[in-house]
Amino acid sequence: MNSGHRFKTVHDAQSLFYHEKKGFVYGRWENPNTLEYVRKLCTLEDYPDGIATTTGMAAITAVFLGLLKSGDHIVYCDALFGTSRKLIKDFLPRWGIQSTAVPASASGSMWQKAITDQTKLIYLETPSNPDLSIIDLSMICTIANPAHVLVCVDNSFATPYLQNPQKWGVDITIHSATKFIDGQGRTLAGVVLANEELMRSIKAFAETTGPSLSPFSAWLLSKSLETLSIRMQKHCENAQKVMQYLLAHSQVASVRYPFHPSHPSYEVARKQMRLGGGLVTFDLKQGYEAGIKMIEKLSLFTFTANLGDSKTLITHPASTTHSKLSQEERFKLGIGDAMIRVSVGLEHIDDILTEFDRIL
CATH class of the missing domain: 3.40.640.10 (Type I PLP-dependent aspartate aminotransferase-like (Major domain))
Incomplete structure (x- = not known):
């Protein structure tokens, strides 16, 4: 946790400053x-x-x-x-x-x-x-x-x-x-x-x-x-199961996930990605207010703008991250009034689906 690095000689310092040799100069650099x-x-x-x-x-x-x-x-x-x-x-x-x-x-x-x-x-x-x-x-x-x-x-x-x-x-x-x-x-x-x-x-x-x-x-x-591969594998497995659950739910109008055939770029995703990722987005049938009500019922999931955590994170872009855009601008970007973005975590899948049962 040091901010600066010791130089052996004046010549050594000059060589480092002129990038003539590799080494450490100052914490602002490396x-x-x-x-x-x-x-x-x-x-x-x-x-x-x-x-x-x-x-x-x-x-x-x-x-x-x-x-x-x-x-x-x-x-x-x-x-x-x-x-x-x-x-x-x-x-x-x-x-x-x-x-x-x-x-x-x-x-x-x-x-x-x-x-x-x-x-x-x-x-x-x-x-x-x-x-x-x-x-x-x-x-x-x-x-x-x-x-x-x-x-x-x-x-x-x-x-x-x-x-x-x-x-x-x-x-x-x-x-x-x-x-x-x-x-x-x-x-x-x-x-x-x-x-x-x-x-x-x-x-x-x-x-x-x-x-x-x-x-x-x-x-x-x-x-x-060191744990990236293990974590991403589990994120993707859980996301696949969440996607399948949401596709069958009566309150859900549509679901988007790169590795589902309904995704408009499904073939491209399969070509350049190894798995579909840990993010799932879906639209509720009942619109903007339904999205807000769902967020307000969260218990296991965390309502936040962040993503990629070990726990499941959820947000309603129309009222948070993209709320400053007009409805027309949001729709142009594919962000509906009732879109929900889920960063699927590493919890046991039964707990994740139980929470969805409760909030939907």
Whole structure:
């Protein structure tokens, strides 16, 4: 838990500051714990380099401001975490960086049409938050690579255990490690993974602006990675059973889960993911008020905006995370008045289904 590192000689210090040799300088740059955590994720995602950050949003910001400049343009999928959308739409224009949104259901030609001569980056989530849209990564990379446009994917929902974007040609993968990588709701963290050339610019921005992960948080996350496969396997098994339960329930109008044939991108999900993930969304038949009433009856489940915990977490996006959007904007993003997002936990499945029986 130290903030600085001792130099052996003046020459040694100069070599470290000029990146002529590898080592530790200052906690704002890197420490042994963050290095171990990043190396593990580089191995899991098959990238040569990366950097740890304090939050997932810090990772996204480091990518955008480390690689883009005034006059650049990005293309992004409109099915995004609300704060990511806010960063792109409200803040990037202040630095002269413009953007174009493309629907999650867009064809390859629509993505192609959105790219301009100024486009430097395509940014997306798959599965997306909260409607679990799936984007075909091989299709995106086939379009972006000939145009010399970088592709960055938020892989937080899938984790390295379920999906490896680099396999399909993605240049940069990020995670909000706050979610399933930690898996127990204990700390905030993010990570950026890419090749050494891209990471030089991203690291330069991060080392200057200081979104530095603490050694203790890095230790927690490094330990969490040791159980990632076991946890994700159980999250997915429980989510599958929750999906099947909800599909048969009289109060439920529709259910969305990447590994169910009713999902509009089911075939793509089966191609690029190993399992369907720990998130399930569903719509109640009775509308907005029914969603609120259901939330107010929770006992076992926790009502929170977070996800990826060991316990089941549940939220009603229309009244919480996406309440600042108009109904028309929400509907355009596939977020209905009665949509419920469930981050299915590791509790015994009988307890989970008993709670659903009670609240529905």
